[in-house]
Amino acid sequence: MANSPDALRPIxxxxxxxLRGHTGQWRRAGQTIGLVPTMGALHDGHISLAxxxxxxxxxxxxxxxxxxxxxxxxxxxxxxxxxxxxxxAKLAAVQADLVFLPxxxxxxxxxxxxxxxxxxxxxxxxxxxxxxxxxxxTTIVTKxxxxxxxxxxxxxxxxxxxxxxxxxxVRDLDIAVTILSGPTKREPDGxxxxxxxxxxxxxxxxxAAQLNRILRDTADEIAQGSGIxxxxxxxxxxxxxxxxxxxxxxxxRDADTLEPIDRLERPARILGxxxxxxxxxxxxxxxxxxxSGGDPLV
Ligand code: PAF
Numbered sequence: 001m002a003n004s005p006d007a008l009r010p011i012x013x014x015x016x017x018x019l020r021g022h023t024g025q026w027r028r029a030g031q032t033i034g035l036v037p038t039m040g041a042l043h044d045g046h047i048s049l050a051x052x053x054x055x056x057x058x059x060x061x062x063x064x065x066x067x068x069x070x071x072x073x074x075x076x077x078x079x080x081x082x083x084x085x086x087x088x089a090k091l092a093a094v095q096a097d098l099v100f101l102p103x104x105x106x107x108x109x110x111x112x113x114x115x116x117x118x119x120x121x122x123x124x125x126x127x128x129x130x131x132x133x134x135x136x137x138t139t140i141v142t143k144x145x146x147x148x149x150x151x152x153x154x155x156x157x158x159x160x161x162x163x164x165x166x167x168x169x170v171r172d173l174d175i176a177v178t179i180l181s182g183p184t185k186r187e188p189d190g191x192x193x194x195x196x197x198x199x200x201x202x203x204x205x206x207x208a209a210q211l212n213r214i215l216r217d218t219a220d221e222i223a224q225g226s227g228i229x230x231x232x233x234x235x236x237x238x239x240x241x242x243x244x245x246x247x248x249x250x251x252x253r254d255a256d257t258l259e260p261i262d263r264l265e266r267p268a269r270i271l272g273x274x275x276x277x278x279x280x281x282x283x284x285x286x287x288x289x290x291x292s293g294g295d296p297l298v
Pocket of ligand 1: 038039065067070103137140141159162
């Protein structure tokens with residue numbers, strides 16, 4: 001029987017108490033719960049994560065909270081897009097069961113004094129220029145996991161360092177949730193879809209897609225045996241030549257530990273963060289050593 005459009009609209013809750021009322025009912029009915037944490041301004045990337053959660057759990061919760069704690073004072077917290085009505089409509093279309101839309105006071109009440117910190121993986125890359133990012137992310141994600149107690153939670157590979165940090169957090173704190181990841185969704189020209197793409201001028205938008213192309217070509221070269229240092233240097237000069245205004249990093253790292261590597265012996269990632277005007281774009285690509293790789297005489 002077809003549901004009416006209203007019946008498909010997700011429940012909207014703004015407090016942890018209301019949230020727990022619904023999750024408690026679902027649990028008592030023996031249903032599993034999937035969570036997709038977001039900061040809103042939802043796009044196809046988020047929707048693909050929601051679809052993964054739906055495919056792996058009976059109930060889908062999407063949280064929308066622009067988390068002040070993960071932005072440093074010089075960053076874009078104030079201008080970060082807030083599109084609540086459009087977001088809820090998109091979540092209705094994907095048949096989310098519940099949207100959790102807490103206020104800042106609900107999440108960080110008076111006297112809030114706790115920070116969750118993951119070491120090692122947060123030493124550099126995005127952390128070098130965004131000092132509040134990962135403590136802010138791990139603190140809010142821990143809260144969301146404790147508030148919703150999901151069976152699974154889904155995060156995007158576009159924020160690859162964040163994904164590894166969250167996996168480590170869950171492992172270290174024995175949080176009973178399975179973290180799933182979704183591949184980066186891209187525009188037809190290859191630009192990784194991001195809520196921040198809407199900051200780009202048409203001219204910057206033309207340049208932006210080159211980030212993916214250069215990462216992909218560099219990853220292919222390294223996978224085929226070219227030296228990492230030389231390929232990274234070449235990629236950096238291409239990015240600068242093509243019109244990017246700055247670069248926070250362009251690095252090839254071990255795919256699990258994010259340690260720097262100079263030879264491709266295990267799965268790796270090439271990760272980049274670049275600037276176009278006041279907009280910071282990140283992207284990454286997998287690099288797999290070829291199966292036939294290595295010295296045949298050894
Ligand atoms: O990736 C994001 O959108 C945010 O960092 C997250 C995980 C929702 C935490 O605020």
